[in-house]
Amino acid sequence: MKIAVIGTGYVGLVTGTCFADSGNDVTCIDIDEKKIENLKQGIIPIYEPGLTELVQRNSAAGRLKFTTDTAAGVQPAEVVYLAVGTPQGKDGSANMSAMWSVVKAIAPYLQESAIVVTKSTVPVGTNAKIFGMLKELTGRECDVASNPEFLKEGAAIEDFMKPDRVVVGVRRPEVSDVLHQLYEPFLRTEKPFISMSPESAEMTKYVANAMLATKISFINEMANLCEKMGGDINDVRRGIGHDSRIGFAFLFPGVGYGGSCFPKDVRALTSMSLDHDCEPTLLRAVDEVNERQKSVFKQPILDHFDGDLKGKNIAVWGLAFKPRTDDIREAPALVLIDWLLEQGASIKVHDPEAMENVEAELGDKVAYCKFRMDAIEGADALVIMTEWKDYHSPDFAEMYQLMKSPVVFDGRNLYEPERMKRRGYKYYSIGRKAV
Numbered sequence: 001m002k003i004a005v006i007g008t009g010y011v012g013l014v015t016g017t018c019f020a021d022s023g024n025d026v027t028c029i030d031i032d033e034k035k036i037e038n039l040k041q042g043i044i045p046i047y048e049p050g051l052t053e054l055v056q057r058n059s060a061a062g063r064l065k066f067t068t069d070t071a072a073g074v075q076p077a078e079v080v081y082l083a084v085g086t087p088q089g090k091d092g093s094a095n096m097s098a099m100w101s102v103v104k105a106i107a108p109y110l111q112e113s114a115i116v117v118t119k120s121t122v123p124v125g126t127n128a129k130i131f132g133m134l135k136e137l138t139g140r141e142c143d144v145a146s147n148p149e150f151l152k153e154g155a156a157i158e159d160f161m162k163p164d165r166v167v168v169g170v171r172r173p174e175v176s177d178v179l180h181q182l183y184e185p186f187l188r189t190e191k192p193f194i195s196m197s198p199e200s201a202e203m204t205k206y207v208a209n210a211m212l213a214t215k216i217s218f219i220n221e222m223a224n225l226c227e228k229m230g231g232d233i234n235d236v237r238r239g240i241g242h243d244s245r246i247g248f249a250f251l252f253p254g255v256g257y258g259g260s261c262f263p264k265d266v267r268a269l270t271s272m273s274l275d276h277d278c279e280p281t282l283l284r285a286v287d288e289v290n291e292r293q294k295s296v297f298k299q300p301i302l303d304h305f306d307g308d309l310k311g312k313n314i315a316v317w318g319l320a321f322k323p324r325t326d327d328i329r330e331a332p333a334l335v336l337i338d339w340l341l342e343q344g345a346s347i348k349v350h351d352p353e354a355m356e357n358v359e360a361e362l363g364d365k366v367a368y369c370k371f372r373m374d375a376i377e378g379a380d381a382l383v384i385m386t387e388w389k390d391y392h393s394p395d396f397a398e399m400y401q402l403m404k405s406p407v408v409f410d411g412r413n414l415y416e417p418e419r420m421k422r423r424g425y426k427y428y429s430i431g432r433k434a435v
């Protein structure tokens with residue numbers, strides 16, 4: 001099939017590349033000229049495991065092309081995917097300006113039988129609005145489908161190629177058939193292709209993200225309670241997870257969820273609820289608990305240093321909002337670093353992939369260390385904010401020697417408290433008693 005993908009970010013680039021890999025002719029379009037220039041040379045703007053090889057292989061095979069020329073990409077396309085950003089607007093609702101400008105830009109070049117598909121996460125009603133806009137702009141009734149994406153950053157290729165399910169929202173079964181054909185190569189293990197109305201598909205995406213965010217806020221609230229009452233959240237997690245009705249997924253406590261999606265999507269759904277006079281009690285609580293959780297270490301850090309952080313050397317391991325990505329959007333580490341700076345601490349940071357992005361934001365306010373051990377040299381405390389594999393098994397004896405005082409605030413529960421105590425550390429973690 002001939003496919004155009006508009007918006008070549010995390011989702012658009014992965015979508016286009018995976019469709020090219022399954023034999024389609026794909027043109028990825030973006031307004032960012034530098035990004036497109038780089039992609040033409042096989043330089044990938046983001047860190048996503050496996051993506052560089054896949055882009056280079058499919059570009060070399062002539063199935064994957066990059067352009068800023070909307071007309072050239074859209075004119076031959078049978079399916080036009082829209083994957084531009086839908087970031088949070090000032091009032092919490094999704095900012096749809098990029099989506100509306102793309103709809104206007106593609107309208108003159110759409111083939112009569114082309115199917116326009118939203119891949120971006122868009123408010124319920126967007127499909128109908130695009131249908132109306134295209135009718136006005138082209139004078140005909142175009143097929144507009146919704147096909148929300150459920151991939152996770154850091155595992156994007158795997159998630160796209162082996163989805164748990166594919167959801168499409170269509171108004172005609174023929175459109176569903178075309179999209180089913182497109183996805184068949186990825187559904188060979190009998191995973192379901194679920195066809196529904198566009199409104200249900202749009203809602204499915206928000207409900208999925210809100211459910212996952214709810215699980216995280218729930219376990220974080222329980223973790224904080226556990227710590228106060230003398231329990232260990234890791235034991236509790238194991239104690240509940242074996243109940244198949246509950247399970248283990250997305251119940252790891254931590255320093256709060258970040259990223260470009262959970263925070264904005266929970267808020268966009270909250271905004272949609274308010275627009276429809278439905279009180280979003282639970283959604284608001286999920287967001288509030290998460291905002292509080294990003295600051296969960298502030299008080300213990302202050303208490304540890306008797307309320308005075310001036311001149312203290314703090315090391316931070318992990319800046320990205322999660323491992324295996326360089327994405328720092330809404331990363332809990334940034335909230336902590338801002339606060340540490342306000343308190344007068346001096347900070348050395350390490351992250352395997354995200355330091356360049358942080359440097360663009362924070363400049364020389366913190367020191368960037370190429371090696372994790374350089375960050376902790378002379379440190380009064382280490383704070384772990386992201387569970388990169390690099391941090392799971394450091395040489396604790398070497399760390400002990402390098403640090404000024406052996407104090408660890410572990411925001412991802414990577415280590416066993418009793419072992420840390422035996423190694424001579426003062427160890428704080430999430431939902432477990434400090435030792």
Ligand SMILES: NC(=O)C1=CN([C@@H]2O[C@H](COP(=O)(O)OP(=O)(O)OC[C@H]3O[C@@H](n4cnc5c(N)ncnc54)[C@H](O)[C@@H]3O)[C@@H](O)[C@H]2O)C=CC1
Nearest residue numbers: 007008009010011030031032084085086098120121149153
């Ligand atoms: N990042 C993720 O893991 C996931 C994101 N989503 C959703 O997918 C959508 C896209 O997200 P990301 O890929 O993360 O965004 P992104 O910010 O990485 O990429 C968006 C791209 O669209 C381009 N763009 C903006 N306006 C344009 C225009 N008028 N014409 C052509 N290109 C334009 C930008 O230059 C950028 O390259 C969002 O709605 C997001 O909620 C859904 C699932 C996963």
Ligand SMILES: O=C(O)[C@H]1O[C@H](OP(=O)(O)OP(=O)(O)OC[C@H]2O[C@@H](n3ccc(=O)[nH]c3=O)[C@H](O)[C@@H]2O)[C@H](O)[C@@H](O)[C@@H]1O
Nearest residue numbers: 149150151152153250251252254256257258259261321322
């Ligand atoms: O709509 C989206 O953009 C995507 O949002 C999330 O994917 P992503 O944000 O890439 O990463 P996750 O692995 O879900 O992690 C999100 C945040 O939750 C945190 N988290 C996750 C799991 C957990 O048990 N505990 C926890 O604190 C992570 O540290 C991270 O900050 C969803 O998992 C995807 O299904 C969805 O497509």
